[in-house]
Amino acid sequence: MSLIKLSFALALSTAVLSHCNAAEIDKPDHHDTAPVDSISHQPVDPIIRREGTNVYIEMTAQVTDIEISAGVVYNAWTFNGTVPGPVLRVIEGDTLIFTLKNMDSSLPHSMDFHAVHASPSSKFVDVMPGEEGTFTYSTSSPGVFMYHCGTSPVLAHIANGMYGMIIVEPKAGYPSDGQIDREYTLVQSEWYKEHSYDAFMNDEPDYVVFNGNDYGLVNSPLLAKTGDTVRIYVSNAGPNEVSSFHVVGTIMDRVYMDGNPRNIQYGLQSVMLPASGGAVVEFTVTEEGDYPIVTHQFKHVSKGASAVLRVTSDGKDHGGKAMQH
Numbered sequence: 001m002s003l004i005k006l007s008f009a010l011a012l013s014t015a016v017l018s019h020c021n022a023a024e025i026d027k028p029d030h031h032d033t034a035p036v037d038s039i040s041h042q043p044v045d046p047i048i049r050r051e052g053t054n055v056y057i058e059m060t061a062q063v064t065d066i067e068i069s070a071g072v073v074y075n076a077w078t079f080n081g082t083v084p085g086p087v088l089r090v091i092e093g094d095t096l097i098f099t100l101k102n103m104d105s106s107l108p109h110s111m112d113f114h115a116v117h118a119s120p121s122s123k124f125v126d127v128m129p130g131e132e133g134t135f136t137y138s139t140s141s142p143g144v145f146m147y148h149c150g151t152s153p154v155l156a157h158i159a160n161g162m163y164g165m166i167i168v169e170p171k172a173g174y175p176s177d178g179q180i181d182r183e184y185t186l187v188q189s190e191w192y193k194e195h196s197y198d199a200f201m202n203d204e205p206d207y208v209v210f211n212g213n214d215y216g217l218v219n220s221p222l223l224a225k226t227g228d229t230v231r232i233y234v235s236n237a238g239p240n241e242v243s244s245f246h247v248v249g250t251i252m253d254r255v256y257m258d259g260n261p262r263n264i265q266y267g268l269q270s271v272m273l274p275a276s277g278g279a280v281v282e283f284t285v286t287e288e289g290d291y292p293i294v295t296h297q298f299k300h301v302s303k304g305a306s307a308v309l310r311v312t313s314d315g316k317d318h319g320g321k322a323m324q325h
């Protein structure tokens with residue numbers, strides 16, 4: 001197995017920073033989260049550097065247009081210009097020295113890592129527009145964790161796109177590491193009427209998606225070879241719905257709830273992920289074909305929560321329309 005650790009190396013400093021010192025803006029209006037202007041900053045790669053067990057991570061908070069469905073663009077609040085934000089991968093026992101650069105000229109943003117023990121009122125605090133903040137945490141528990149902006153109202157910051165996955169690998173690995181042939185990451189989340197706090201509060205989501213949009217993982221299926229054992233790191237960002245994560249055509253041989261190797265369960269058909277919940281799921285694919293990956297709350301599949309694992313004799317995609325539910 002070739003684990004790509006800390007694979008986000010260097011920043012392409014495409015910064016189109018609008019450093020206005022709008023520090024006087026303390027809080028967004030809870031009932032109108034629309035940005036003042038409709039800017040869209042180019043995505044900025046995170047900077048991740050390791051020195052021993054110290055991992056230096058630099059990320060941005062920025063406003064960027066995201067295509068959530070074919071031709072449907074959402075002026076999202078993001079980490080680094082993607083939704084979900086970059087997948088972070090560290091090792092149990094690492095110390096994170098985390099810097100958030102807030103490129104947003106109008107609103108404060110922040111970072112809440114579910115992967116750490118830390119004082120929220122001192123380490124998950126707002127970084128003002130145009131400013132940056134650095135916070136240090138240690139990782140003491142392995143798992144698949146959500147991160148998200150924790151600025152009030154959190155509902156608006158998550159619903160507008162500010163979330164992602166951080167994997168804290170167990171120091172001793174997972175007991176099944178040696179059996180894994182392929183691994184993927186999936187984040188489920190919802191999209192509502194753009195910037196509408198009222199919709200976030202009261203409406204059903206317009207889209208429920210994996211990895212930010214309703215088409216990417218159908219048009220470009222995940223791939224595996226017949227006989228492979230596949231691992232998926234999955235997280236449900238919400239903000240409002242649970243996920244009944246399910247892979248059609250297989251049984252999850254092993255599931256580590258929240259990604260902790262001590263939380264192992266065997267033979268699950270679906271994994272219940274609360275809003276913010278995560279898991280490592282593993283299964284072996286025995287026959288060629290398209291295996292839809294869904295949440296078994298099928299109204300959410302009809303709204304986009306659909307991916308496909310394509311299994312072929314050689315592990316390559318030979319084209320063709322993917323099976324969908």
Ligand SMILES: [Cu+2]
Binds near residue numbers: 151
């Ligand atoms: Cu935010």
